[in-house]
Amino acid sequence: MRSPVFIAALLVAVLLDSAFLQVLTIGGARPWLFPVVLAFVCFNASKLAAWWGALGMGLLYDLVSPTPVPGGATIVVVGPNTLGCLLAASAAIPLRGVVFKRNPVAVGVLAGVLLLIHQVGWFASWTVRGWLGDPVPWIVGKVGAAMLGSFWAACATALLGIPVSLLLDRVERWWGFPPVGSVARRV
């Protein structure tokens, strides 16, 4: 995988996720682009490149996601998105042999599932930090509502994933992925 292309795609994803995709919100369902990119990378890149991609994506999303805490300040925590992305990658990479990656619906649905898995890691990481005394970014006692919101977001992401995966397929050759069946892809 060509790193500059991945970094460019990552920056586009983080920009669209942070500043634009709210335009597609329906009700409380807000789509996210990064699970689609993550699914695309995990299904096409070599395993190691996919792992590094997931780690980089999680770190970047953590660094651009300051969390408000009581008192009006914000804190930056590395961990929730990183752990979430690694968890999602660990689910996606074994599936690449069984998913028909040219099928945009399959990629879209899997992107939604990856977002749900990412959210599990995200909630887990914040819960651990909560045990250590840090504030958590949801209303205490209302974590169910936050998780339900994640489910609707996953549905919206799956819908968004369909056209985006089509678009990514068009530009697949730019990414320099190893060919299917090659040794490089299995490493």
Add this chain to the structure above:
Amino acid sequence: MRIADRPFTIAVVLALVVSVLPTRIMGGVLGDVSSVMTALLNPPAHVLQVVREWLRPPHHARGPLDPVMRELLRERDTYRSQWHAARQEVVELERKLDQFGAIRRADPSGAWRLVDAAVGMSVPASSQGVVQLMTGTALGVAAGDVAMVRGDLLAGRVGPAPGRLTCTLVPIGHGGLGRIDASIVIDEAGKGRRLPVQLEAIGGQRLACDVPLDGGVLPGMLVRLRDSSWPKGAQGMVLGSVVEVVRKDQQPLRGRAIVLPAIDVGTLAEVTIKATGQDNDA
């Protein structure tokens, strides 16, 4: 699932360790890194925000663009400014009440009346601080009446021949007031030991007096009026404070105390005059 790449494993372990470190340890560094990232991403993000708002404007049913809301905001601002003005007036009136109370406590004889006087322009060609006051004999102000600020800080005396509606204020430190008998309060907090002195203006709106070098006079000590040629009600008021004590060249055992007036008349907008004359309006 086995990941053979050692750098990746180290990176993941590092990320996991950082993820559980308390904010007080890593928060500052991460905040700085985040700020740099955000600074790089903010410009394109702002463009996207603008496009997003153009595509899907936020609901402004009662937002700043709504005419009703705009009118409400205007009214809010109007009443807020009025409230601030009223509050300022209350503070000013409270200050005056405090001042009048302090003056009455200091001289309960009642043979005077207090007159507020706005400070007007400085008298032309006078570089020594004489100012015009916007009050005069119509309110009982007479030549030689004292003007004060904040209860017991002497600002000066009303100059000769006050007009009906205006008069001049000769400030403390002006040569026109002549020599002033006063006392330096050596021990303000204790028994109130005082050292009688005679002040004279030395220019620059300062006063000076001779003091014994071993008299205990130090910078910061208050100087109070003790001059029988001044109105009785002004006795004991603060003229200023000692700012410097220097040895006299000709008399090595004596020193020269420099006194700075308590009030710089040039900075005042209003003074209170203890008027002793008749109220001509009556």
